[in-house]
Amino acid sequence: MNTAEYGLELKFCQQGAVQLEGLRVEGYASLFGLADQGGDVVQRGAYARSLERLAARGGSVKMLWQHDPGEPIGIWEEIREDDRGLFVRGRLLPEVARAREAAALIAAGAIDGLSIGYRTIAAGKDAQGRRSLMELELWEVSLVTFPMLREARVAAKAGDIVGDRAGAALQDLAGALREATASLADR
Structure with a gap:
C-alpha cells in the first residue's frame, strides 16, 4: 500500500502496559506532549473527533x-484518550497464525511496540519548530518491532498467559525461544 497516496502516516510508541492475558494486549499507542524521532508532538484531544466519528458510524480502528x-491480527475492544495519551485494549485472535506468532514474540520480549496509522487533519508548529499534531484521523494501531518514540517502554508479562490451552502453548513456545537464544549465545 502506498501510504503517501492516501495521506496515511505511521507513528510508533512503546508506552504503557502492553500485557498478554490469554491473548489480550493493552497499552499506549500514542503519548501526548512528547516529541517522537520525527520531531512530531501529538497534542491532547488529537484523536477525540476521529473516535467520535468512528463510534457514530459503527466503525473500528484496525x-x-x-x-x-x-x-x-486481532481487534481493539477499547480505544480512548486519557491524560497520558491514546490507550488501547484488545485481543489477538488465536485463529490467526500471525496473531499466535505475535503473542509468542510479545511473551518472549521480542516485540514491545505499538504504532499508529493516521491521516493529519490539523497541525501547526510549536515554539521549537516541531510539528504539533492537533487533530488526527486514526486508521489503525499495529504491534511493531521498532517504535518511533524511544523514551517510552512497554512491559510484557509472559506469566499472564494462563487459563487456556492456547495460553499454555504460548508460554511453552516463549520458554523454548528463550532456551534456544541462550543456547545459541553459548556457542
Missing part, C-alpha cells in the same frame, strides 16, 4: 501486524 493491511 489491529494490524507491522502496519501491513493484509495482516489483521
Whole structure:
C-alpha cells in the first residue's frame, strides 16, 4: 500500500502496559506532549473527533501486524484518550497464525511496540519548530518491532498467559525461544 497516496502516516510508541492475558494486549499507542524521532508532538484531544466519528458510524480502528493491511491480527475492544495519551485494549485472535506468532514474540520480549496509522487533519508548529499534531484521523494501531518514540517502554508479562490451552502453548513456545537464544549465545 502506498501510504503517501492516501495521506496515511505511521507513528510508533512503546508506552504503557502492553500485557498478554490469554491473548489480550493493552497499552499506549500514542503519548501526548512528547516529541517522537520525527520531531512530531501529538497534542491532547488529537484523536477525540476521529473516535467520535468512528463510534457514530459503527466503525473500528484496525489491529494490524507491522502496519501491513493484509495482516489483521486481532481487534481493539477499547480505544480512548486519557491524560497520558491514546490507550488501547484488545485481543489477538488465536485463529490467526500471525496473531499466535505475535503473542509468542510479545511473551518472549521480542516485540514491545505499538504504532499508529493516521491521516493529519490539523497541525501547526510549536515554539521549537516541531510539528504539533492537533487533530488526527486514526486508521489503525499495529504491534511493531521498532517504535518511533524511544523514551517510552512497554512491559510484557509472559506469566499472564494462563487459563487456556492456547495460553499454555504460548508460554511453552516463549520458554523454548528463550532456551534456544541462550543456547545459541553459548556457542
